[in-house]
Every structure is written in C-alpha cells, then in structure tokens.
Amino acid sequence: MRQQQRHLESKIYFPVIIGFPLAIWAIALFFYSGPLILSFEEVPVQRVLGEVTASLVLTLLGFNLLMTTRARWIEKIVGGLDKMYLIHRQSALLALVLLFLHVVVSPRYPEINPGKPLGVLTLLLIFTGIAVSAIPFLKRHLPYHKWLTIHRFMGAFFLLGVFHALLVPTLFSKLPLVRSYILGIAFLGTGSWVYRALLYRWIRPHRSYRVTDVKRLGNAVLALEMAPTGAPLLSLPGQFAFFKFPGIDPGESHPFTIASAPDQNRLRIAIKNLGDFTRSLQKQIKVGCTVKVEGPFGVFTQNRSSAKHQIWIAGGIGVTPFLAMANNFDNSEMNVTLYWSVCRKEDAFFDNELQDLAEHNAGLSYKLWVSDENGPLTAEKMPETRNPEKIDVFICGPETLRRSMKAQLLAAGIPKRNIHSEEFSFR
Numbered sequence: 001m002r003q004q005q006r007h008l009e010s011k012i013y014f015p016v017i018i019g020f021p022l023a024i025w026a027i028a029l030f031f032y033s034g035p036l037i038l039s040f041e042e043v044p045v046q047r048v049l050g051e052v053t054a055s056l057v058l059t060l061l062g063f064n065l066l067m068t069t070r071a072r073w074i075e076k077i078v079g080g081l082d083k084m085y086l087i088h089r090q091s092a093l094l095a096l097v098l099l100f101l102h103v104v105v106s107p108r109y110p111e112i113n114p115g116k117p118l119g120v121l122t123l124l125l126i127f128t129g130i131a132v133s134a135i136p137f138l139k140r141h142l143p144y145h146k147w148l149t150i151h152r153f154m155g156a157f158f159l160l161g162v163f164h165a166l167l168v169p170t171l172f173s174k175l176p177l178v179r180s181y182i183l184g185i186a187f188l189g190t191g192s193w194v195y196r197a198l199l200y201r202w203i204r205p206h207r208s209y210r211v212t213d214v215k216r217l218g219n220a221v222l223a224l225e226m227a228p229t230g231a232p233l234l235s236l237p238g239q240f241a242f243f244k245f246p247g248i249d250p251g252e253s254h255p256f257t258i259a260s261a262p263d264q265n266r267l268r269i270a271i272k273n274l275g276d277f278t279r280s281l282q283k284q285i286k287v288g289c290t291v292k293v294e295g296p297f298g299v300f301t302q303n304r305s306s307a308k309h310q311i312w313i314a315g316g317i318g319v320t321p322f323l324a325m326a327n328n329f330d331n332s333e334m335n336v337t338l339y340w341s342v343c344r345k346e347d348a349f350f351d352n353e354l355q356d357l358a359e360h361n362a363g364l365s366y367k368l369w370v371s372d373e374n375g376p377l378t379a380e381k382m383p384e385t386r387n388p389e390k391i392d393v394f395i396c397g398p399e400t401l402r403r404s405m406k407a408q409l410l411a412a413g414i415p416k417r418n419i420h421s422e423e424f425s426f427r
C-alpha cells in the first residue's frame, strides 16, 4: 500500500522561519536588563525593530542558500525541488520587503564605521540581486544563464550583509542568544554557498551514460536513449535528473524527466526545444555522446498517492513523467485515465506508445486531446471528476494549463491535497 506523503508548504514554512528568530529575540530581550538604545538620540523600538528585521533577512537568505544545495532531505520535506524553488522565490521577495523595512526603521548613528558604507553597498547588491532574480517581469527578460550567474553572487552579498551586521554597533552584540543565532545563520548560509559554488561539482556524485539512440520528432522534440557506462541511475517513475552534455555545453546541467520505466540498462528523455541549449542539443547530439547524469530528484511519483482512481493530465512535453509511469504500470487494482493535451495531432509523438500501453493494461485508459480541434481541455470534459472525493489528480504541463486545471478541479470539489503537480521551471 502506498503511503500518501505530506509536505511542508509555504503556509507552514513562513510562520516557522519567521517565528523562530522572533522567539529567539523575545527570549533574549526578556532576560536582558540593559539599555535598548546605543545612543541617546535613538528610539528603543526603532533599534529593536531595525535589528529584528535584519535578523529575519539573514534567516530567509541563509535558508535560501541552504535550499540551493539541492539536499535530498530538504527536497523530501518540502515536496520536490520545484516546490522548494517556489518557497525560495517567495522567501527572496519577503526578504526584499524586510530589507526595505530594515533601512527605513533602523536608527542612524553619526560615528564613522566601516560597517556603514558596507551596509549601503550590501543593500544595493542584495536589492538588485533579488529584484533581478525574483521579480517576474525582470527575470522573464533575462536569459537563464545570465540570470544564474547573477544568482550565484547572492551568497557573496549575503556574506557582505553578515560582515555589515558584525561591524556596525548593535544591540544583538550584547545578547548572547541572538548573537549565537546570527553566527549560526551566517555559518549555514556561507557554508551552503561555498558548497554549492565551489565544491558541489566535485563532490556531488553523477552517473556516466552514453547516447545510444537519437530520434528527432518533428522540429521541436528530441528523444534520446542512453545506456550507463558504469553504475546506472535508479529512479522512480516520474522523477527527473540533471543532465550535462560535456561535448555540447560543459558548464550547465539541465533538468529533464526520465521518460522511461526504471531500467538498469537504458534511460530515455524527451526534450522540447525551448531555448539556446535545447536548440544546440537538437543540432549537435549524436549517438556515442557522453552524458553526465545527476539525480534522481523529484517527488512527482505515485508514492504521493494511495488513491485507486487517478487522473493524469499532461500538456505537451509535460507527458514525460506519465510516459515513465505508464511504462511502469503494473497495478490491476488501479484505475487511471491519462489525458494528453496537445495543440495539434502532429505533436502527439508518443500517441502510439501510449495507446499500446493502454491496450495492454486493464487499469490504464488513455485519451489524446487535440486542443486545436476540440478547444481547451477542461475538468468538465473529464467524466472521472464526477466522483471528486475519491480521485487523485496528477498534472504536468505549461503553467497556464496547470493553473487553470487546478482551479477547475478545486471548483469541481476535488480536495487540494489530492491534486499533485510538477513545474518544469525552477526560477
């Protein structure tokens, strides 16, 4: 029997991540009997608020840096790397607001101190870094590799912020509990950044594969099969991995879902041509190319659900996790309907394979939905949604499809906890 997994959502994460430093401050101030101000011109509430907001900013950024280490245990707690990056984004925006508050409320002190100009510099850098990384309008206009380069500096900006906090005169330097907490966060954030920026590529284990088959499916999709040259990657259907093609782009690794059932000797991915890297891959990839695979990652697997009745909804290339699940389908007690929505019939490259799988598995039904002919796929058009309490839904596809489908399924009475989705983007 599968165990339905519950994950830490943003509505739990934020109260905890904000509540914890607030509690530390409250305890420290409760036992502190000295003055709250550092000079006579200061207002105590401003001093405390200024430093509390700074601790919150450091906490949010420190934990954001921890998230970038892609540690499995964090992924499990949060419910997938995609969800983790969502929390990471929301955290960054909250840090931006708190940083602004910190600047507004913090009392100004007259004496010269190297921490002061450092604070101004840090403020500008963190402000620009977060704005470019997290504000949707700005990041949409920045190519991914440039966005990533700017993003990689966030750890250095965080470290400057820590130095600023340690150099300027502060109330927290007189509160051992808060001081230890700030140092702990500084250590956590800096350690995570050093690990991710410098050590990760050497320490993190990867598997070596060789491309054994290349299929160009129309102009936009590439299906690659590869075989391990050493130990194989062991994944669950629905998981993804980071793939690096050293002969084509030695720098960056890209996430792709494993589109084949778990198999020691073979791994398949299907890649849609969406940008610079995927375009050059289309042109340059050949049988025999080396591939470095890191993973598996992701919790968009059937371990998420114990429901016997499920709907799987795929939009376009979002079919890849369902290809793996359908190829691994061996449960006669389950009743699954896979809807694959594509714009045009010619885009349904895996139609024959899915039809074949449905014919050979009693519990698996498959319906291709061509939206150019039938209009958009809606919850109303899926008869299975009429028994909303007992059904689990898995969705993978473009953001517009996911959002609108989720809203419709909720309106149809399917509980939120029964709707699972995967984002094909981390930023």
Ligand SMILES: Cc1cc2nc3c(=O)[nH]c(=O)nc-3n(C[C@H](O)[C@H](O)[C@H](O)COP(=O)(O)OP(=O)(O)OC[C@H]3O[C@@H](n4cnc5c(N)ncnc54)[C@H](O)[C@@H]3O)c2cc1C
Pocket (backbone or CB within 6 Å): 082, 143, 144, 145, 240, 252, 253, 254, 255, 256, 257, 258, 270, 271, 272, 273, 274, 275, 276, 277, 278, 279, 298, 317, 320, 321, 423, 424, 425, 426, 427
């Ligand atoms: C969990 C997950 C599973 C995915 N599975 C598939 C799949 O099975 N098939 C498929 O075709 N696509 C999949 N994608 C999307 C795929 O990773 C991107 O389309 C690809 O990396 C685009 O790279 P590009 O340089 O060609 O395009 P760009 O134009 O540079 O990027 C397009 C978008 O892809 C994302 N992206 C680009 N590079 C990276 C990177 N190194 N790491 C993370 N995100 C990046 C960014 O959001 C970017 O905005 C998946 C993405 C995620 C997050």
